[in-house]
Amino acid sequence: MISSTQVVTLARRPRGPLRAGDLAITDQALPPLRPGDVLVRNTWLSVDPSIRIRLAETTPDGYLPPFALGEPLAGLALGVVVDSRSPEFAVGQHVSHLCGFREHAVVRADGATLGGYGGLSVVDTLDHPPQWFLGPLGSSGLTAYAGVHAVLDVKHTDTVWVSAAAGAVGGLVAQLSRLRGATVVGSAGSPAKVEYLRERLGLDAAFDHRRSPLTDRLAETVPAGITAYFDSVGGDHLEAALDAMNPGGRVAVCGAIAAYDAETPPPGPRNLFQLVSKSITVQGYRAGSYNDLLPAMQREIGEHLAQGRMHYEETVFDGLESAPAALAAMLEGLTTGKTLVRLDENRS
Amino acid sequence: MISSTQVVTLARRPRGPLRAGDLAITDQALPPLRPGDVLVRNTWLSVDPSIRIRLAETTPDGYLPPFALGEPLAGLALGVVVDSRSPEFAVGQHVSHLCGFREHAVVRADGATLGGYGGLSVVDTLDHPPQWFLGPLGSSGLTAYAGVHAVLDVKHTDTVWVSAAAGAVGGLVAQLSRLRGATVVGSAGSPAKVEYLRERLGLDAAFDHRRSPLTDRLAETVPAGITAYFDSVGGDHLEAALDAMNPGGRVAVCGAIAAYDAETPPPGPRNLFQLVSKSITVQGYRAGSYNDLLPAMQREIGEHLAQGRMHYEETVFDGLESAPAALAAMLEGLTTGKTLVRLDENRS
Numbered sequence: 001m002i003s004s005t006q007v008v009t010l011a012r013r014p015r016g017p018l019r020a021g022d023l024a025i026t027d028q029a030l031p032p033l034r035p036g037d038v039l040v041r042n043t044w045l046s047v048d049p050s051i052r053i054r055l056a057e058t059t060p061d062g063y064l065p066p067f068a069l070g071e072p073l074a075g076l077a078l079g080v081v082v083d084s085r086s087p088e089f090a091v092g093q094h095v096s097h098l099c100g101f102r103e104h105a106v107v108r109a110d111g112a113t114l115g116g117y118g119g120l121s122v123v124d125t126l127d128h129p130p131q132w133f134l135g136p137l138g139s140s141g142l143t144a145y146a147g148v149h150a151v152l153d154v155k156h157t158d159t160v161w162v163s164a165a166a167g168a169v170g171g172l173v174a175q176l177s178r179l180r181g182a183t184v185v186g187s188a189g190s191p192a193k194v195e196y197l198r199e200r201l202g203l204d205a206a207f208d209h210r211r212s213p214l215t216d217r218l219a220e221t222v223p224a225g226i227t228a229y230f231d232s233v234g235g236d237h238l239e240a241a242l243d244a245m246n247p248g249g250r251v252a253v254c255g256a257i258a259a260y261d262a263e264t265p266p267p268g269p270r271n272l273f274q275l276v277s278k279s280i281t282v283q284g285y286r287a288g289s290y291n292d293l294l295p296a297m298q299r300e301i302g303e304h305l306a307q308g309r310m311h312y313e314e315t316v317f318d319g320l321e322s323a324p325a326a327l328a329a330m331l332e333g334l335t336t337g338k339t340l341v342r343l344d345e346n347r348s
Numbered sequence: 349m350i351s352s353t354q355v356v357t358l359a360r361r362p363r364g365p366l367r368a369g370d371l372a373i374t375d376q377a378l379p380p381l382r383p384g385d386v387l388v389r390n391t392w393l394s395v396d397p398s399i400r401i402r403l404a405e406t407t408p409d410g411y412l413p414p415f416a417l418g419e420p421l422a423g424l425a426l427g428v429v430v431d432s433r434s435p436e437f438a439v440g441q442h443v444s445h446l447c448g449f450r451e452h453a454v455v456r457a458d459g460a461t462l463g464g465y466g467g468l469s470v471v472d473t474l475d476h477p478p479q480w481f482l483g484p485l486g487s488s489g490l491t492a493y494a495g496v497h498a499v500l501d502v503k504h505t506d507t508v509w510v511s512a513a514a515g516a517v518g519g520l521v522a523q524l525s526r527l528r529g530a531t532v533v534g535s536a537g538s539p540a541k542v543e544y545l546r547e548r549l550g551l552d553a554a555f556d557h558r559r560s561p562l563t564d565r566l567a568e569t570v571p572a573g574i575t576a577y578f579d580s581v582g583g584d585h586l587e588a589a590l591d592a593m594n595p596g597g598r599v600a601v602c603g604a605i606a607a608y609d610a611e612t613p614p615p616g617p618r619n620l621f622q623l624v625s626k627s628i629t630v631q632g633y634r635a636g637s638y639n640d641l642l643p644a645m646q647r648e649i650g651e652h653l654a655q656g657r658m659h660y661e662e663t664v665f666d667g668l669e670s671a672p673a674a675l676a677a678m679l680e681g682l683t684t685g686k687t688l689v690r691l692d693e694n695r696s
Contacts, residue, residue, distance in 0.1 A: 062625035268616025275632025277410035282630040284623025
């Protein structure tokens with residue numbers, strides 16, 4: 001029986017951008033299993049922008065609490081059951097859960113979810129690579145699918161701007177919108193990523209968001225403006241989207257990366273009156289509100305991927321010791337597609 | 349045949365709050381009627397916060413253009429047809445139109461609307477006071493009715509915060525929400541108005557928005573938070589609403605009074621991430637998008653008023669020369685309910 005495990009903890013609260021040294025790898029004792037507990041050996045860890053929110057001193061109202069100093073981080077993960085005190089889970093089963101950022105985890109069979117998503121559950125990977133169930137067939141996929149189908153309800157007549165389009169969620173949103181027949185313009189943070197958006201993801205147009213002002217970039221790229229905006233950035237991106245929006249436009253908000261590094265959140269857009277003057281609707285949402293779409297999402301995106309209609313990219317880091325660098329690199333915009341940490345059974 | 353008329357013009361662009369002296373009363377020649385023109389003697393002028401938007405150097409994208417210096421202001425008005433070159437309008441008919449802020453107006457029978465609302469049309473006042481068709485049975489009523497019924501879809505389980513609740517639109521929103529069984533809290537800018545909200549409009553709670561921070565006022569007034577917010581103010585009001593909002597909350601935005609006096613619009617709320625963390629939807633709208641609700645609105649609000657279930661207040665200024673002071677007073681928050689200018693036939 002394993003008595004301890006390696007975990008990623010918060011060593012000090014980041015000031016501004018996260019540095020890998022703000023996190024530490026330490027050995028922690030594993031508690032003995034109580035009834036309802038399941039011991040999982042993690043195989044894949046999801047590295048998501050939203051982790052950054054919980055590294056701050058306080059978190060926004062309605063969100064999960066901050067991580068305490070010395071506390072292991074948590075995040076979506078895949079693993080294999082190695083011991084179980086729950087009748088619902090058997091040794092050898094592949095599961096997904098929320099106790100990432102560690103090699104082994106004791107998980108409650110009926111434990112917490114993340115905004116309604118991510119409780120311990122068995123994963124049937126079918127013929128797909130298992131890590132897809134953290135990416136295009138998992139939380140990234142559900143966030144993207146809900147945004148395109150339920151929140152924005154993208155139509156072939158739409159011109160959609162997707163921010164962070166080279167990221168895990170943005171790349172799926174952009175391609176799902178394209179597959180619905182919309183004109184899609186993506187933005188990302190380097191010339192290489194802009195080329196990736198045009199060449200690999202097949203978007204109609206793309207631009208580098210670091211060449212501000214964004215309003216000018218959008219005016220050049222889509223002179224007739226946009227009818228929908230997918231926002232995971234906030235700040236100047238949301239402001240530019242309102243400027244470029246046509247009357248009756250819609251905005252789906254799934255995150256606000258621009259604010260995550262700030263000690264005090266930056267002020268919002270100055271042009272919110274355009275919500276009135278252009279009759280714009282802005283809808284914030286979390287994937288967990290759309291769990292009912294999960295089967296349809298996995299079927300639809302699974303088929304798109306299997307038949308080569310969608311491109312999916314991942315940036316993989318190996319070993320738990322790479323997790324701090326993985327998170328820092330992803331937040332800095334140095335990774336493309338889904339960022340993952342792979343844990344090899346033979347190494348732990 | 350009348351050859352000239354008194355009009356209210358923009359004498360100089362206001363810096364900060366409007367002063368009556370920023371406007372002037374001048375005599376302007378009336379053009380001869382061309383085919384399709386109708387000459388109207390105005391009887392009632394609507395004094396609305398949104399007029400302030402067009403007094404600035406530039407207006408937000410999607411909105412009407414600024415008034416030019418020396419140009420007559422425009423706004424919703426009621427009047428009587430005194431000459432007509434249109435087969436659709438006959439002398440003596442009561443009409444509503446957009447050429448307010450003057451005594452006589454030459455109006456195109458097929459002329460412009462304001463965001464889809466307010467083109468020249470015959471008004472059948474039935475047994476109601478005619479000026480109600482600028483207030484609770486006119487644009488104020490349609491804005492309020494669309495906000496409560498279509499945008500927020502207020503339910504009896506809701507706790508609704510209504511900003512500017514002693515104003516023309518806010519007072520109707522608050523009472524329509526109350527009549528739908530919701531718990532309603534209103535805010536306004538003086539102790540007398542707060543008492544008015546509690547005593548005359550029968551709201552469940554009310555507070556003075558000048559006693560900031562608003563987040564504390566809301567926490568005192570509705571400790572369990574709100575589920576919907578009706579926004580005609582923006583700025584600190586919208587920020588406080590997001591702080592007080594329950595998950596799944598809705599915001600209807602019909603204006604942003606807080607920004608109208610600013611040379612540069614103030615920054616938006618810092619807490620927009622709560623759109624995500626609490627799955628909040630913010631919908632901007634204009635009454636003109638809901639013209640199909642006009643008959644139902646007039647029937648429903650008309651009955652509420654006739655049977656004493658709703659209270660309607662108006663602040664009336666007499667004579668065109670009072671229009672600049674009326675607009676300045678309304679924007680300063682010194683009026684209650686609908687602000688109107690009455691033009692007496694015998695004075696002009």
